[in-house]
Every structure is written in structure tokens, then in C-alpha cells.
Amino acid sequence: MVDLSTSVGKLQLRNPTMLASGVLGETAELLLRVADSGAGAVVTKSIGLEPREGHPNPTVIEMEHALLNAVGLANPGIEAFKEEMEVATKGAVPVIGSIFGKNVDEFTKLAVKMEEFGATAVELNLSCPHAEGLGHEIGADPKNVEEITKGVKGSVSIPVFPKLTPNVKDIVELADAAAKGGADGVVAINTVRAMAISPEAGMPILANKIGGLSGTAIRPIGVRCVYEIWEEVPIPVIGVGGISTGMDALEYLMAGASAVQIGSGVWIGGPEVFASVCKEIEEFLERNGHSSLNDVLGAAHSC
Amino acid sequence: MLIRKIEKIVTESHHTKSFYFKGGFDANPGQFVMIWIPGVDEIPMGLSTIGETMGITVHSVGVATEKLHSFNEGDKIGIRGPYGNSFDIQGSKLLVIAGGTGIASLMPVVEVAVKDRDVDVAIGALTKEELLFARRVEDSGANLKLATDDGSEGFHGFVSDLAGDLLSEGDYDQMLTCGPEAMMKKVIELGREHNVRTQVSMERFMRCGIGVCGSCAFDGLRICADGPVFDGEEVYGKGDFNKHRRDPAGKRTPLIPNL
Ligand SMILES: Cc1cc2nc3c(=O)[nH]c(=O)nc-3n(C[C@H](O)[C@H](O)[C@H](O)COP(=O)(O)OP(=O)(O)OC[C@H]3O[C@@H](n4cnc5c(N)ncnc54)[C@H](O)[C@@H]3O)c2cc1C
Ligand SMILES: Cc1cc2nc3c(=O)[nH]c(=O)nc-3n(C[C@H](O)[C@H](O)[C@H](O)COP(=O)(O)O)c2cc1C
Ligand code: FES
Numbered sequence: 024m025v026d027l028s029t030s031v032g033k034l035q036l037r038n039p040t041m042l043a044s045g046v047l048g049e050t051a052e053l054l055l056r057v058a059d060s061g062a063g064a065v066v067t068k069s070i071g072l073e074p075r076e077g078h079p080n081p082t083v084i085e086m087e088h089a090l091l092n093a094v095g096l097a098n099p100g101i102e103a104f105k106e107e108m109e110v111a112t113k114g115a116v117p118v119i120g121s122i123f124g125k126n127v128d129e130f131t132k133l134a135v136k137m138e139e140f141g142a143t144a145v146e147l148n149l150s151c152p153h154a155e156g157l158g159h160e161i162g163a164d165p166k167n168v169e170e171i172t173k174g175v176k177g178s179v180s181i182p183v184f185p186k187l188t189p190n191v192k193d194i195v196e197l198a199d200a201a202a203k204g205g206a207d208g209v210v211a212i213n214t215v216r217a218m219a220i221s222p223e224a225g226m227p228i229l230a231n232k233i234g235g236l237s238g239t240a241i242r243p244i245g246v247r248c249v250y251e252i253w254e255e256v257p258i259p260v261i262g263v264g265g266i267s268t269g270m271d272a273l274e275y276l277m278a279g280a281s282a283v284q285i286g287s288g289v290w291i292g293g294p295e296v297f298a299s300v301c302k303e304i305e306e307f308l309e310r311n312g313h314s315s316l317n318d319v320l321g322a323a324h325s326c
Numbered sequence: 327m328l329i330r331k332i333e334k335i336v337t338e339s340h341h342t343k344s345f346y347f348k349g350g351f352d353a354n355p356g357q358f359v360m361i362w363i364p365g366v367d368e369i370p371m372g373l374s375t376i377g378e379t380m381g382i383t384v385h386s387v388g389v390a391t392e393k394l395h396s397f398n399e400g401d402k403i404g405i406r407g408p409y410g411n412s413f414d415i416q417g418s419k420l421l422v423i424a425g426g427t428g429i430a431s432l433m434p435v436v437e438v439a440v441k442d443r444d445v446d447v448a449i450g451a452l453t454k455e456e457l458l459f460a461r462r463v464e465d466s467g468a469n470l471k472l473a474t475d476d477g478s479e480g481f482h483g484f485v486s487d488l489a490g491d492l493l494s495e496g497d498y499d500q501m502l503t504c505g506p507e508a509m510m511k512k513v514i515e516l517g518r519e520h521n522v523r524t525q526v527s528m529e530r531f532m533r534c535g536i537g538v539c540g541s542c543a544f545d546g547l548r549i550c551a552d553g554p555v556f557d558g559e560e561v562y563g564k565g566d567f568n569k570h571r572r573d574p575a576g577k578r579t580p581l582i583p584n585l
Contacts, residue, residue: 046538049576052546068540074575080368081360083534084327084406094539099577106578223329224364224404290538293551 025308026315027301029063031259031281032182032207034117034144036063039276039304039316040297043263043286044069044121044146044186045094047294051110058114061298065111066284067104069121069148070137071157072129074100078153079230084219089241090287091219093153093234096123101136108140117143119184125156127174134175134183144181147171149197150188150213152235159188159213165200172204182207184261189241189248190216198252198260208259210284211252212245238287239265246274253279253321267292269303276304276316277323327362328405333379335399339456342385342427343395347403349380354412355435356527356555360535362404366393370532370550372431372504373408374459383430383458409535410554413525415439417499421522422447422468423489423513425505429459431527431554432504440468446492447471450485450505454478486512493520500525501558507568507581514558524558530571543572 027038042065047053049068057065077097084091098104101122111118120137122145124130134145149162149171161167168185175183185201187194189212201209214235219228227233245264252260262275267288275283288296304316313319330347337343353359353376361382362368367390375381386395397403413435420439424432429449439445445468451457452475463470472480473488481488486509489501493516503513504527517524530542530549537551545564547553561567566578573579 047540047543047548049540050543050572050578053540053543053548056546068576074577076574079366080533081327081362081404082368083536083539085536090534090538092534092539094533097541097575099573099575103577219327221327221329221364221404224327224362224402226364228327228362228404230367287538290536293537 025305025313027305029282029316031261034064034182036282037116038063038301039272039282040300041119041261041282041284042066043284044148046286046289049098051107054111054118055114057294057297058116060294061301062116063282064117064119064143066119066146067121068098069096069123069151070098070101070104070133071096071123072101072133074098074103081228081230084228086219086236086240089236089238090290091217091229091234091236092214093229093231095231096151096154096157101133105140108142112141119144119146121146121148123148123151123157125161127171130171131174131178134179138179138181142181144207145175145179145183146210147175147183147185150186152188152190152214152216153231153233159190162188162197163191165196168197169200169204172201172206176205184208184210186210186213188213189244194248195251195255198256198258202256202258206258208261208281209252210261210263211248212264215241215244237264238290239267241265242271242274246278249275249280250278250323253324266300267296269300269307272300272304273307273319276320279321279324281320329402330405332397332399332401332403335397338383338458342383342458344374344381344383345394346375346379346381349378351408353380353408355438356412356431357408357410358431358554359405359407359409360532361394362406363390363393364402364404366390368404370529370535372527374430374433376434383427385427406535410550413502413555415443415500416523419444419496419498420446421489421492421496421498421501423485423501423503423505424449425485425509426451426456427458428503428505428527432502433459433462435502436463436468437466440466445469446496448473448485448488448492450474450488452476485509486516489513490516493522498522503527511562511568514562517558525555526558526561527554528556528561529554531574541572541574541576
């Protein structure tokens with residue numbers, strides 16, 4: 024038996040796969056279904072102070088080897104989300120509350136609520152690429168990342184994981200700022216700012232025009248980001264972007280991630296993708312004579 | 327995103343029109359597509375005609391469907407899909423029960439099933455004028471039964487009550503239904519009573535249509551990817567059935583019958 028358990032700071036996981044924010048994470052029953060399907064933890068949809076309907080459709084479209092989305096942080100608001108958390112936290116795995124706000128004050132209020140609702144950790148969405156005055160519009164500035172992380176850390180006792188945007192010159196600066204703010208780990212990456220145009224319609228397809236690219240196509244970008252952060256900043260990293268197989272996950276784990284998240288992988292793989300990724304990692308480790316996942320974490324740096 | 331010209335528009339009733347366009351993709355009865363109305367919205371629609379020419383049948387209920395109703399032949403729409411699962415026909419004698427626009431998603435399965443099975447189709451609507459596809463059902467070779475709430479045509483009452491009468495007389499192997507959830511709930515209950523399996527086609531607000539965003543959550547099921555067709559028993563016990571939908575912000579909201 025290969026030991027697949029891992030930890031991200033104080034967060035203990037039965038296996039390294041987590042559900043990425045914004046995918047099936049808005050409702051309790053689907054969070055539970057993903058947990059039952061084998062994920063090591065689940066991250067909720069990013070939740071704000073007030074209900075938001077998000078952008079009009081089209082909000083999610085398929086591309087070759089990728090999805091393009093501009094859902095626009097649709098969410099029922101933190102108060103209404105309490106009833107989802109009450110049910111979701113009865114599952115077998117940690118529930119990580121993802122939150123977004125426009126300043127320290129909003130992030131802090133939301134984090135306190137998430138802790139009160141039973142979240143095992145909070146993830147700070149400092150990286151959504153398609154919502155005005157939110158996400159990466161704040162999170163692209165290392166000063167904001169440090170200040171918001173520090174504010175949240177000072178008000179909750181659960182682990183805090185800022186989620187970083189790849190749409191900057193140097194993601195290492197953001198990871199460094201998160202570490203200075205006291206983060207327990209960072210999540211990399213959110214989607215890559217992108218656009219698709221329909222020549223026949225003569226306009227961008229997404230109603231918001233600009234969205235975020237996810238899925239297989241962005242994996243090399245995510246792997247590079249995780250690798251660079253590991254080299255420069257002594258902080259645990261959760262790798263995300265384009266994972267749908269065990270080998271995809273192993274790229275991130277060898278780049279230095281302690282755990283991974285899967286979002287778009289649910290598109291083709293369904294909620295069963297978590298179990299199949301774990302099985303493939305286990306088979307790889309066995310084939311290569313490893314008894315524990317720990318053996319390969321960061322392995323790509325020793326060459 | 328596939329872009330298609332609307333080749334033909336047929337007015338079916340004062341609030342419903344069918345739109346036909348060239349397909350170029352395969353689809354199975356019960357599947358749906360996401361229809362992009364450029365600059366306005368993108369909405370899910372069951373395929374009411376499947377083949378070289380594809381068709382959708384649209385009840386005008388709000389912003390996007392009203393806009394579509396204002397379109398002319400030659401105007402362009404975008405199409406993603408087809409998505410979701412399809413009906414799984416079983417047995418040799420079927421009862422198909424449609425409420426309102428529900429017949430749109432059922433018409434293709436009727437036309438396939440009737441080739442080698444005995445098919446009765448019960449269509450219900452508020453009034454005679456709102457009964458859709460009666461002629462098309464007859465042309466397919468299926469046996470047509472009609473019900474109107476106001477008694478202006480056929481059985482006077484709900485189509486589920488008509489279905490109850492039919493079940494008492496006939497020996498059906500399976501029921502297929504699409505329409506308001508209150509109606510489908512009654513159909514599932516009738517199925518239990520008469521020991522007939524039921525497949526239901528469900529609707530919820532959608533964004534992606536491909537099982538990723540979670541907008542169409544119905545308890546632990548995704549209507550778009552786990553459905554839209556479910557075994558009646560699979561949905562009957564769910565707390566959301568005939569009770570709740572999720573609004574675009576994801577909040578659990580009472581379901582108001584709208585078909
Ligand atoms: C898989 C699937 C297949 C479908 N197939 C068809 C089809 O073949 N033909 C067809 O006409 N429609 C079909 N629909 C429904 C159709 O997608 C909607 O009617 C359409 O999206 C409405 O868009 P709108 O912008 O016109 O209305 P909007 O402006 O978005 O909203 C008006 C509508 O919102 C809905 N609504 C608001 N509050 C509530 C509430 N409390 N409870 C329930 N509903 C509420 C009602 O539908 C209301 O009429 C299907 C839906 C799905 C999911
Ligand atoms: C439909 C959709 C919605 C998303 N919503 C959120 C969100 O609310 N908050 C967030 O931090 N990330 C969100 N993301 C980004 C993912 O969590 C993830 O970082 C990104 O998609 C890359 O991973 P993937 O390739 O596995 O999807 C969303 C992604 C998709 C596809
Ligand atoms: S519409 Fe996105 S999961 Fe069903």
C-alpha cells in the first residue's frame with residue numbers, strides 16, 4: 024500500500040487531490056458528492072458579502088483542450104452560504120472556504136464567517152481575472168496580497184491560503200508577499216486571462232468579452248509557476264491548472280506542490296476524476312518503488 | 327461555437343415558435359443544446375427535431391426567449407452541444423406524457439420509438455390553442471390523446487389525470503414524461519401504482535451545460551450532465567424535486583411552476 028496522505032502546513036489530507044474553487048462548489052450536496060467521489064478536500068465557490076448573479080451567459084465555453092469562463096463570481100452571499108456549509112462540513116473531508124472581497128475589511132469579515140461555519144481553512148481569491156475591482160485587480164499587487172493575508176491571519180485561527188494570479192510579470196513576488204503576510208500556503212494558479220471571438224458573429228463569445236482560460240492547455244503555465252515559487256519562497260504550494268490524470272498531478276507534485284486542485288478536469292472526467300487521479304498516482308509510485316507520496320514532492324528540483 | 331442561420335420559423339401557438347437550422351452534428355432524443363443569442367444571452371433548449379435539419383421549440387417567457395421570437399429567417403444563432411443524456415426506451419408499449427412545452431423534448435423520442443413499438447402520446451395544455459405538435463404526433467403514427475385544463479379540446483382536466491385513465495385501461499411497459507414538475511411527480515406516482523417505470527426530463531437554470539459550474543444543481547445531481555433524463559425514482563426522493571430551484575446566484579429558491 025502506498026501512502027498518499029499529505030499536508031499543506033497544518034492542513035492534513037488523506038490524498039493530494041482537492042476540488043478547485045468554482046467547480047461544483049456552490050451547493051452542499053455537490054460538495055459532498057465530490058468528497059464521496061474521493062477528493063482529499065473540497066474548496067467552495069468563492070463567496071462574497073452580498074449575493075451576486077455574475078455575468079450574463081455565455082459564461083463558460085469549450086475550447087480545444089481548455090475551458091474559457093467568465094462566470095463573474097456568482098454566489099449567494101456569505102449569510103445564505105451558511106446553510107450549505109452546515110451540510111457540506113458533515114462530509115468526510117475538510118471543506119475550505121473560498122472568499123473574495125474588495126479590501127482587507129471585507130476579506131476579514133468573510134474569513135471570520137467561514138471559520139464560524141466550520142471551514143477547515145480559507146482560500147483568498149486574489150486572482151479571479153474577470154470581475155471588476157475584485158480578484159486579480161487587487162491580487163496582482165504584492166502590497167495588497169501581503170496586507171490582506173496579514174489582516175485575515177490576524178482574525179482567524181484556521182489556515183489561510185491566498186490564491187495567486189498567473190497574469191503578472193512575476194508570480195514569485197506575489198508568493199513572497201503572501202509569505203510575508205503570514206500565509207500558511209499559496210494556491211497557484213487561477214485562470215489565464217483570455218478571449219475567444221466568433222468570426223461569424225463578429226464579436227467575443229463571452230458576454231463579459233474577457234474570461235479565464237483553464238484546463239489542459241494551461242498546465243505548463245501552472246507547473247512553471249509552482250516550480251518558480253518553490254525555488255524562491257519557503258512556503259507550501261497547492262498546484263492547480265489543467266490536471267485530469269495522475270501524471271498531470273505528478274508534474275505539479277514534482278515541481279514542489281504539496282497538494283493539487285482539479286477544476287476543469289471534472290468536465291471530461293466527471294466527479295470520478297479524483298479517484299482516478301489518486302489511483303494513477305498510486306500506480307506510478309508503486310511502479311517506481313516508492314512507498315509514500317512524500318518521496319516525490321519537489322523531486323524535479325534535485326536534477 | 328457553431329453558428330447557424332435560422333432556415334425556417336414556425337409559429338406553434340401565440341407564445342411558442344419552432345426554429346429550424348442545419349445541424350451537422352449527431353444527437354440523441356432527449357438531448358439539449360445551448361442557444362447563443364449574440365449580445366443577449368445563452369439558454370438551454372431541448373432539440374425538438376433531430377436530423378440533417380435540427381429544430382428547437384421555444385416558449386416565450388422572458389428576455390432571451392422574447393428576443394429569439396423577434397428573430398427572422400436568415401438571422402444567426404450560436405449552438406453548443408448537444409449535451410446531456412437521452413431517453414432509454416424499454417419495452418414494447420409506451421405512454422408518453424407531455425405538459426406544455428414539454429412535448430418539444432419528447433417529440434424526437436416519439437418519432438424513434440414509434441418505428442418498432444406501440445406508442446400512446448398524451449399532450450396537455452391550458453387551452454386548445456396551446457396544444458403543441460398534435461399533428462406531428464399523428465403523422466408519426468403514434469396514438470394521440472389530448473387534454474386541456476379548460477376542456478376546450480379532448481379530456482377536460484390535467485394530462486396526468488388522463489394518463490391515470492389510460493394506465494387503468496392499457497398495459498404499458500414504460501412512461502416518458504416532460505413538463506411541469508408537479509405533473510411529473512403525479513406521473514411517477516401513477517407509475518408506482520401501476521408498476522410502470524418512468525423516465526422524466528428535468529430543467530434548471532444553466533451556465534456551462536457540461537457539468538462543471540454547478541449552476542444546475544438539483545440536490546447532488548447536475549441536470550446538464552447527469553441528466554436531463556432521469557429515472558423517476560432517482561428524482562422522486564430528492565428534497566429539491568417539485569420544491570426548489572437554484573437562482574443564478576446559487577441560492578435555493580422555491581420553484582414556481584412556469585411551463
Ligand atoms: C435542459 C433544458 C431544456 C429546455 N428546453 C426547452 C424547450 O425545449 N423549450 C422551451 O421553451 N424552454 C426550454 N427550456 C427552458 C428555457 O431554457 C428557459 O425558459 C429560458 O432559459 C428562459 O430564458 P428567458 O431569458 O427568456 O427568461 P428569463 O428572463 O431568464 O426569466 C424568466 C423565467 O425565469 C424563470 N423563473 C423565474 N423565477 C422562477 C421560479 N421561482 N421558479 C421557476 N422558474 C422561474 C421562469 O422560467 C420565467 O418564466 C429548457 C431548459 C432546460 C434546462
Ligand atoms: C467555471 C469555473 C469557475 C471558477 N470559479 C472560480 C472561483 O469562484 N474562485 C476561484 O478562485 N477560482 C475559480 N476558478 C478557477 C479554478 O479554481 C482553477 O484555478 C482554474 O480553473 C485552473 O484549474 P483547472 O485547469 O483544473 O480548471 C473557476 C474555474 C472555472 C472553470
Ligand atoms: S450548467 Fe454547469 S454544471 Fe450544469
